[in-house]
Amino acid sequence: MHSVLLVPLLACLSFTIIALAQNETRDLTQLLQSNENLTQFTTLLTSYGDIYANLSFQSGVTILAPNDDAFNKIPYSSLGPAFEANQSQIVRSILQYHILPGLHPAGGYNGSFSFDKTWLQNTSYTNVTGGQVVGGVQQAGNVNVFTSGLGTRSTLVTPDLPFIGGIVHVIDNFLVPPQNFIQTAPQFNLTAAGGAVANTSLADYANSQQDITIFVPRNAAFQQLGETLQSMSSIQLQRLLNYHIVNSSTVGYSTNLPNGTVLRTRSGQNLTITFASNSLFVNQARILQQDLLISNGIMHVIDNFLDPDAPSVTADPEIPTAPPLLRGTSLSENVVPFTSFLPTGVTSFDTSSASPTGSFGANDIGKGTSSSTSSRRASSTSSSQEKNGGSRLNLQPAIIAVNSGLLGAFFWFIGTL
Ligand SMILES: *[C@@H]1O[C@H](CO)[C@@H](O)[C@H](O)[C@H]1NC(C)=O
Ligand SMILES: *[C@@H]1O[C@H](CO)[C@@H](O)[C@H](O)[C@H]1NC(C)=O
Ligand SMILES: *[C@@H]1O[C@H](CO)[C@@H](O)[C@H](O)[C@H]1NC(C)=O
Ligand SMILES: *[C@@H]1O[C@H](CO)[C@@H](O)[C@H](O)[C@H]1NC(C)=O
Numbered sequence: 001m002h003s004v005l006l007v008p009l010l011a012c013l014s015f016t017i018i019a020l021a022q023n024e025t026r027d028l029t030q031l032l033q034s035n036e037n038l039t040q041f042t043t044l045l046t047s048y049g050d051i052y053a054n055l056s057f058q059s060g061v062t063i064l065a066p067n068d069d070a071f072n073k074i075p076y077s078s079l080g081p082a083f084e085a086n087q088s089q090i091v092r093s094i095l096q097y098h099i100l101p102g103l104h105p106a107g108g109y110n111g112s113f114s115f116d117k118t119w120l121q122n123t124s125y126t127n128v129t130g131g132q133v134v135g136g137v138q139q140a141g142n143v144n145v146f147t148s149g150l151g152t153r154s155t156l157v158t159p160d161l162p163f164i165g166g167i168v169h170v171i172d173n174f175l176v177p178p179q180n181f182i183q184t185a186p187q188f189n190l191t192a193a194g195g196a197v198a199n200t201s202l203a204d205y206a207n208s209q210q211d212i213t214i215f216v217p218r219n220a221a222f223q224q225l226g227e228t229l230q231s232m233s234s235i236q237l238q239r240l241l242n243y244h245i246v247n248s249s250t251v252g253y254s255t256n257l258p259n260g261t262v263l264r265t266r267s268g269q270n271l272t273i274t275f276a277s278n279s280l281f282v283n284q285a286r287i288l289q290q291d292l293l294i295s296n297g298i299m300h301v302i303d304n305f306l307d308p309d310a311p312s313v314t315a316d317p318e319i320p321t322a323p324p325l326l327r328g329t330s331l332s333e334n335v336v337p338f339t340s341f342l343p344t345g346v347t348s349f350d351t352s353s354a355s356p357t358g359s360f361g362a363n364d365i366g367k368g369t370s371s372s373t374s375s376r377r378a379s380s381t382s383s384s385q386e387k388n389g390g391s392r393l394n395l396q397p398a399i400i401a402v403n404s405g406l407l408g409a410f411f412w413f414i415g416t417l
C-alpha cells in the first residue's frame with residue numbers, strides 16, 4: 001500500500017529538486033557568499049582550491065556544509081588537533097567526507113538509515129568498497145540527522161539550498177571521518193572487546209581488513225566470563241573472536257541485513273540475522289547499537305557472545321536478553337578483562353592525549369574524544385574534563401537511536417549498556 005503512494009511521491013520530489021537545480025542560475029560561490037552562516041566554511045573550502053574547482057564540474061552533488069557554529073565547536077572536538085595544526089592531509093579528508101556524489105534532498109531520507117557514499121578517499125578512513133559512507137536518517141519531527149565516525153551526529157539545519165550543479169545542506173556539527181576498530185571501540189565503552197582484539201594477532205585484521213563487519217559484545221558480556229576468557233589459550237580466544245567478524249564485499253550495514261541473512265564469519269561458521277519484535281538479532285544475541293562506522297566497515301554492539309560451537313542457535317524475541325550461551329566465571333570484583341591490552345593512549349573515554357602507536361596509529365584524527373556522553377562517561381571522564389577545563393562541547397555521539405531498518409521505530413539503548 002505504502003510503496004504504491006511513496007514511489008511516485010519520492011520520484012516527484014527528486015524530480016522537483018533536480019528541476020530546481022537545473023533551473024538554478026546561482027553558482028556555488030554565489031550561494032556561499034549569500035549565506036551569513038557559512039563564512040568559515042567558505043574560507044575553508046576555497047583554501048582547498050582543487051576540491052572547490054572540482055565542485056564546479058559537477059552536475060549533481062550534495063554538500064553537507066558545517067555552519068559557523070559547527071566551526072566554533074572544533075576546538076572542543078576530536079577534530080581540534082588537526083585543525084589547530086592545519087594538518088592539511090587530514091583537513092582535506094574531513095572536507096571530502098562532507099561531499100556526497102548525487103543529489104540527496106532532505107525529503108528523500110526516511111526513518112531507515114541510508115548509507116551514502118562520499119568523496120573521502122584516504123584509505124586510512126575509507127577502506128570499504130566504493131568509498132566511505134555517511135549515515136542519513138529522518139527522525140521524528142522531520143529532523144534529518146547524519147551520523148559519522150566515533151558516533152558523531154550532525155543535524156541538518158537548513159536543507160536543500162540549490163546551486164548550479166547540486167545542493168547544499170547546512171549542518172550544525174562536523175562529520176568525523178571513521179577511525180579504526182581499536183580507536184573506535186573505547187568511545188562506546190567497548191574496552192574489553194578492544195583489548196581482547198589487541199591481545200590477539202587479530203588486531204591488524206580488525207583494523208585494516210577491507211569491508212569488515214564486527215559484532216562486538218558489550219563490556220558486561222566480557223565481565224560475566226572474565227576468568228574463563230582470560231584462561232583461554234590465544235588460539236581458543238581467537239577462534240571465539242573470529243566468530244564475531246565477517247568479511248564480505250557487502251559491508252553489513254543494517255540496511256544490508258534483512259531478516260534471515262546468513263553471514264559467513266572468519267571462523268568459518270555462519271551467523272544468522274533475525275528481525276523480530278522490532279529488534280535485530282544475530283544468532284541469539286540482541287543488537288543493542290547498530291551501525292557504528294569504522295574506517296574499514298561497520299560494527300554492531302551485541303548483548304552477549306556468539307558461540308562458534310552453537311551456530312544454529314537463533315533468537316527468541318520473547319526474551320529481551322537471552323541468557324549467555326557461553327558459561328564461565330567472572331573475575332574477582334567483576335573486573336573488566338583485557339582492558340589493559342588497549343594500546344597506550346587508547347583508553348576509555350579519554351583520548352585527549354592519545355597518540356596511538358604501532359599498528360593502531362594509522363589515523364590520528366581521534367585525538368580528542370568526540371565528546372559528550374558525559375553522563376555515561378561520568379566516572380572515567382572526570383580527569384579528562386578537568387584537563388580540558390570541563391568544557392568539551394557537544395559533538396554528540398550516536399549513542400543514538402538506531403533504526404531497526406524496517407518499521408521505522410527507534411530504539412534507545414543507552415540505559416542497557
Ligand atoms: C524551469 O524552467 C523551465 C523553463 O524555463 C520552466 O518551465 C520550469 O517551470 C522551471 N522549473 C522550476 C522548478 O522552476
Ligand atoms: C543563520 O542562522 C540563524 C540562526 O540559526 C538563522 O536564524 C538564520 O535564518 C540563518 N541564515 C540563513 C541564511 O540560513
Ligand atoms: C592550511 O592549509 C591549507 C592547505 O595547505 C592552506 O591553503 C591554508 O592557507 C592553511 N591555513 C592556515 C590558517 O594556515
Ligand atoms: C527509505 O528510503 C530508502 C532509500 O533511501 C528506501 O530504499 C526505503 O525503501 C525507504 N523506506 C521506507 C520505509 O520508505
Ligand SMILES: *[C@@H]1O[C@H](CO)[C@@H](O)[C@H](O)[C@H]1NC(C)=O
Nearest residue numbers: 050053054055057119120121
Ligand atoms: C573530482 O572528485 C571526484 C571524487 O573525488 C573524482 O573522482 C574526480 O576525478 C574529480 N574530478 C576532477 C576534475 O578533479
Ligand SMILES: *[C@@H]1O[C@H](CO)[C@@H](O)[C@H](O)[C@H]1NC(C)=O
Nearest residue numbers: 198199200201202230234341
Ligand atoms: C595476550 O595476553 C597474554 C597474557 O598476558 C600474553 O601472554 C600474550 O602474549 C598476549 N598476546 C598478545 C598477542 O598480545
Ligand SMILES: *[C@@H]1O[C@H](CO)[C@@H](O)[C@H](O)[C@H]1NC(C)=O
Nearest residue numbers: 123124127207208209210362
Ligand atoms: C585496506 O584493506 C586492504 C585489504 O584488506 C589492506 O591490505 C590494507 O592494508 C588496508 N589499508 C589500510 C590503510 O588499512
Ligand SMILES: *[C@@H]1O[C@H](CO)[C@@H](O)[C@H](O)[C@H]1NC(C)=O
Nearest residue numbers: 205209211246247248249266
Ligand atoms: C576474507 O579475508 C580473507 C583474508 O583474511 C580473504 O582471503 C578472503 O578472500 C576474504 N573473503 C571475502 C569474502 O572477502
Ligand SMILES: *[C@@H]1O[C@H](CO)[C@@H](O)[C@H](O)[C@H]1NC(C)=O
Nearest residue numbers: 259260274275276277278406
Ligand atoms: C524473520 O524470520 C523468522 C524466521 O524465518 C520469522 O519467524 C519471522 O516472522 C521473520 N520476521 C519478520 C519481521 O518477517
Ligand SMILES: *[C@@H]1O[C@H](CO)[C@@H](O)[C@H](O)[C@H]1NC(C)=O
Nearest residue numbers: 262263264268269270271311
Ligand atoms: C554457511 O552458509 C552458506 C550459504 O547459506 C552455506 O553454503 C554454507 O554451507 C554454510 N556453512 C556452514 C559451515 O554451515
Ligand SMILES: *[C@@H]1O[C@H](CO)[C@@H](O)[C@H](O)[C@H]1NC(C)=O
Nearest residue numbers: 089090122123124362363364
Ligand atoms: C591519509 O591520512 C593519513 C592519516 O591522517 C595521513 O597521514 C596521510 O597523509 C593521508 N594520505 C593522503 C594521500 O592524503
Ligand SMILES: *[C@@H]1O[C@H](CO)[C@@H](O)[C@H](O)[C@H]1NC(C)=O
Nearest residue numbers: 189219220336376377378417
Ligand atoms: C562501561 O562498562 C563497564 C563494564 O561493564 C561498566 O561498569 C560501566 O558502567 C560502563 N560505563 C559506562 C559509562 O557506561
